[in-house]
Amino acid sequence: MQKNLLWRLIVIIATLIVFLFGIFGIPQGLSGKTLLEAMTNRIHLGLDLRGGTHLILQVQVNDAVNVDAQNAIEVLKEQLNKNKVAFSDISQPDPQNEPDKIVIKGLPPEGRKTLLDILSERLSEYTYSSGTENTYTLTMKPQMLTELKNKAVTQAIETIRNRIDQLGVSEPTIQEHGLGQYQILVQLPGVDDPGRVKDIMQSTAMLEIKEVLGGPYSSEQQALQEKGGVLPPDAILLPGHAVPGAPPDQQAWYLVSRVSAVRGKDLRDAQPSTDENGQPDVQFTLTGEGGQRFYNFTSAHVGDRLAVVLDNKVQEVANIREAIRDQGRISGGSMTQQQAKDLSMILRSGALPAGIKYLEERTVGPSLGTDSIRHGVMAAVIGMSAVLIFMLIYYRAAGVNADVALLLNLIILLGFMGYFEAVLTLPGIAGVILTVGMGVDSNVLIFERIREELRNGKTPPSAVDQGFSHAWITIVDTHVTTIVSAAILFIFGTGPVKGFAVTLTFGLLANLFTAVFVSRAIFDWVLSRKGRGEALSI
């Protein structure tokens, strides 16, 4: 008996040490302040306690699919022309809702084999079905479609992380959110005015250099009139400024080539700088390959005009005086120094593969965070003391037993959180308090059972034994059901709610150990010191 007890005592003390280490690490000192510091180093406070911004972004993945489909259309046209197969039209019937669908019209029956060859060689991600009147419909394979969309989300996360890192926000969280809805969760601790950060994240930063075919026009209508009502198929109209520095309401429209000479991925570097008039602008440098393409383009178009287009807005129109290899600049009129700095940073971080929309924005001001910590701690101290004191009064010596178990339960819970780098939120603190309230249930179950067995005339040792063995089954059942609830919360919840699910689960797991193993050991120790027939204080 004694040896067995010793062994159990060692297990309990080892657990205590392991989890105390989980909470504090190796403390630098033993004063309250250093301990608190050591603790918050390991258990991180959630956004709702330290203040900051929580954003949910929708990645408009159809954008990425559209890019792919547009590219596929280009390939098809090019290859069919090369093989001298005639067709009347290739286009996306509904780019908004079915971006992965391409319809080829007027392809003669003898061209079918060529089409199949192109598909298997260049566009293996599409399947085709033939319709009436020489029409073929291409659709992206579902698996490839999902892959493409997921890739857009991963890339968007990567790009946004690059940008946020350069802004110097500490410990940001950027991760996929929700269940396959192509959403991203961004948490920015300490940022209580998200305006600028949001603009920077949202900027698609799609840089293109295109040939100018006409303009500036004062309106879209005017442009259409001058072109006789129909735009050339390989050209698009884009808005921009008539004169650099003109106010935003004086928009001008340019007719530019649909195909870009240079794209964002050809960019090697971008830096803020100033033009000859001392106005802030952004200078960019192209990669070797992009530079070569730019050189070919500019040498073929000396005397023509080119447009620097950012996110489908014409920023800069310039005459090509001579062949240019790899330099360019964006000023787009009145840019402030800060804007030039931000824009070059955004360009360096790369383009987003798809547009982004904000779905949810929550800002917790720092004073609310401070208030919440104060309230949470107060509720915790009062709630827990009430339980601890009640147990002492109601169960006397056995109450001490329960209180020791509960305190150990708390230490293990916090230690778990330290090890798993869990985040403590305000509902998480509520979870800690509830763990005490619900954890004490196990003790009550056992103690009531022991009292009952004692009333039925059993000796203290056998009453303790019976009490524990009968209550054990019930305790397992009750814990499992609560943990099932918490697990579902963890899967569906976000942020603060997730924090609650985590503390509740850890707390109840720890409770299995403390209420049964630790409490039993204490009982056995008490019994071993009592003489035969001596009463148990319960």
Next chain:
Amino acid sequence: MEFFRNTNIDFLGKKWYFLAFSLIFSVAGVLSMLFWHHIPYGVDFRGGTLVYVKFSHTPDDNALRAAMNSAGLHNAKIQRYDVPSANKVLIDLDVRETSEQALDQGKAQIINTLEKNVTPGKIDLNNAPFLTIKNYLMDKDPMHLGADADQKYTQQAQAILDVRDKVNGGVLNSFDQLKSTVDAAVLASLPDGFFLSDFGVYNVEIVGPQVGAQLRKQALLATCYSLAGMLVYLGFRFEWIYGVAAVVTVFHDTLITVGAFSLLNKEISLTVIAAILTLIGYSNNDTIVVFDRIRENIKLMRREKLSDIVNRSINQTLSRTILTAGLTFLTVLALYLFGGEVLRGFSLALVIGILIGTYSSIAIAAPILVAYQDWRVSKGKRPAATPVRAR
């Protein structure tokens, strides 16, 4: 000390009273959900813009309303919260005024409308973020620092924010309040670039319409999965009728809790859903404790009627049920009273739910078992809704 020793209350005999009690509350809740307050969705579920503002003086609700109206925000609800002396106001914009395109437009409009003492070219210190203050100091360089300017001004900006947010709860009345903590040169330079309005933004929640719909669906799904999880686990551990009884009981608790929120017109937020899911687990705890005892007693008292066994089991566990419920209630009450505004809804759901959950494990779950057996007997089948295979 002991409160309940050898109680012998005929709980099953009172089942019609229990039924009436439960029906009154469920029906009242359902009626309120259908015809009165409906389900008062919080901003998480309905979408919208909430701006929590703290003023440095007692705000005039009518003036605020007029200001919002003149800014074109006609549907803005203005509501005081927390204790009156806290001078806190919640401004609530409908989801219709929360645009998908520019999510934070409403918030910007509200803040612009509230701004007072505006001086052109100056920034509101009460609503300025850290970086704005730090950049201003770096530009002005009032302390004439050289190399370690960055570090020093980071400290100074942080000190200003600490006084504003931690000492004065988010609003400064005058620059003098910074006197003791901020460097004199820095303090002297502040009025050149900043002014002080009479409010600070405490908390902002903006939820677009799309998220609201998505969250509603998720909350409903989570609750259903939770109930299904209980059904499967209890069906596996006991007999299926035990699972059904427990799930009906928990559904009853959920219905009454949600109904109570509707009757009281308290908003159901995400954290309230978290509380309800916790209750599903908690109420099940109670039910399982009683069921476990019934299962044990059925083996011991083979000759007796199920209704007697059930009554005996409830009485034997009564002490534990009341004690646990009381202790959990104590902690939850502490949460409700001292946990602050943010947790109010959450702890209210727990306060109501723990009362109902404890009541229902005695008054609903056990009678269902007995009623099922009576029904089987009346159909002339084996009179045993009894779990022979106790695992």
